[in-house]
Amino acid sequence: MKTVDIIVPCYNEEEVLPEFIRVTNEVIATLPEYSFRYILVNDGSKDKTLLTMIKLAKEFDNVKYISFSRNFGKEAAMYAGLEHASADLVIVMDADLQHPPAMFPQMLKGIEEGHDCCALYREEKERKDGFLRRGFSKLFFKMQNSMSSVKMPYGAVDFRVMTKQMVDAILSMSEVQRFSKGIFCWVGFDTKWIPYENVERTIGTSSWNFWGLFRYAIDGITSFSVSPLKFIFVLGVIMFIISGIGMLYIAIKAIVTGEIGSGYATTVCVELLIGGIIELSIGIIGEYLGRVFIETKRRPIYIAKVKNIEKAEK
Numbered sequence: 001m002k003t004v005d006i007i008v009p010c011y012n013e014e015e016v017l018p019e020f021i022r023v024t025n026e027v028i029a030t031l032p033e034y035s036f037r038y039i040l041v042n043d044g045s046k047d048k049t050l051l052t053m054i055k056l057a058k059e060f061d062n063v064k065y066i067s068f069s070r071n072f073g074k075e076a077a078m079y080a081g082l083e084h085a086s087a088d089l090v091i092v093m094d095a096d097l098q099h100p101p102a103m104f105p106q107m108l109k110g111i112e113e114g115h116d117c118c119a120l121y122r123e124e125k126e127r128k129d130g131f132l133r134r135g136f137s138k139l140f141f142k143m144q145n146s147m148s149s150v151k152m153p154y155g156a157v158d159f160r161v162m163t164k165q166m167v168d169a170i171l172s173m174s175e176v177q178r179f180s181k182g183i184f185c186w187v188g189f190d191t192k193w194i195p196y197e198n199v200e201r202t203i204g205t206s207s208w209n210f211w212g213l214f215r216y217a218i219d220g221i222t223s224f225s226v227s228p229l230k231f232i233f234v235l236g237v238i239m240f241i242i243s244g245i246g247m248l249y250i251a252i253k254a255i256v257t258g259e260i261g262s263g264y265a266t267t268v269c270v271e272l273l274i275g276g277i278i279e280l281s282i283g284i285i286g287e288y289l290g291r292v293f294i295e296t297k298r299r300p301i302y303i304a305k306v307k308n309i310e311k312a313e314k
């Protein structure tokens with residue numbers, strides 16, 4: 001029998017967790033050829049998520065949990081789950097039932113067909129996000145795909161099943177600032193993409209706000225591509241050429257007509273433009289420098305406080 005570990009990052013999910021386990025158990029019961037185990041990761045929740053996990057672990061033998069010393073973010077929670085997983089297959093999914101467990105049979109079929117991974121993407125029309133958020137998320141996928149060698153379909157979510165081999169490859173990428181959407185693609189392997197209908201969150205609230213998502217998008221781009229750095233280099237070259245032509249024009253005009261002209265407003269505009277470009281460039285360089293700074297410290301990705309499962313031997 002094949003074993004499957006289900007990794008679930010949880011932040012303030014005390015209300016939804018029992019329901020999540022109940023619904024998922026119903027699906028699991030229809031798949032007797034697999035043996036499932038839950039690895040719930042409490043990412044420093046402020047509510048009683050940990051107590052709920054302990055209760056669930058008492059009720060069900062196959063519920064394991066890891067609880068962080070503080071909130072380290074969903075990426076860290078997923079990493080902790082993967083480090084502790086030892087099954088043949090690993091599923092990663094959200095706790096809020098927005099990733100329907102009813103997709104398990106289809107996902108596992110993908111693996112049986114010989115794929116290394118079966119991942120889901122949200123069908124576009126479904127998500128009732130605000131105009132700004134949808135537009136921004138579209139832009140993000142476009143930029144991400146055009147700037148880096150790591151390609152992913154629009155609407156890709158962190159809901160997937162992977163083989164142990166792929167999980168080991170993901171764990172071998174030990175960067176502290178993790179961007180899983182990119183890492184999943186970067187390691188390669190044969191991924192089958194299947195669409196699913198988005199489900200609105202019914203219990204609890206999403207922990208993302210607009211700026212959180214903005215940061216996430218910048219992290220995504222800067223962790224997998226250096227295109228912005230190349231962009232400012234090209235911008236510098238273009239500015240250099242334009243200003244060269246401008247100076248030549250003024251010089252020739254002064255020689256030919258003998259007039260120099262005041263050009264006060266133009267000077268101010270050009271100054272501002274150049275100033276703006278320099279600021280932008282420093283900002284972009286700073287973004288990368290910041291990443292290097294954090295990465296060189298080699299701090300642990302997460303710190304676990306309590307758990308009822310040991311790290312898997314890799």
Ligand code: UDP
Pocket residue numbers: 008009010011012013043071072073074077093094095096098205206207208
């Ligand atoms: N999550 C987490 N740590 C965080 C924020 C979120 O582990 O700091 C978990 C959360 O409990 C959920 C999943 O990540 O299982 C997705 O979070 P959420 O539903 O808030 O995001 P959305 O579905 O709106 O993208």
Ligand code: MG
Pocket residue numbers: 094096098201206
């Ligand atoms: Mg959600």
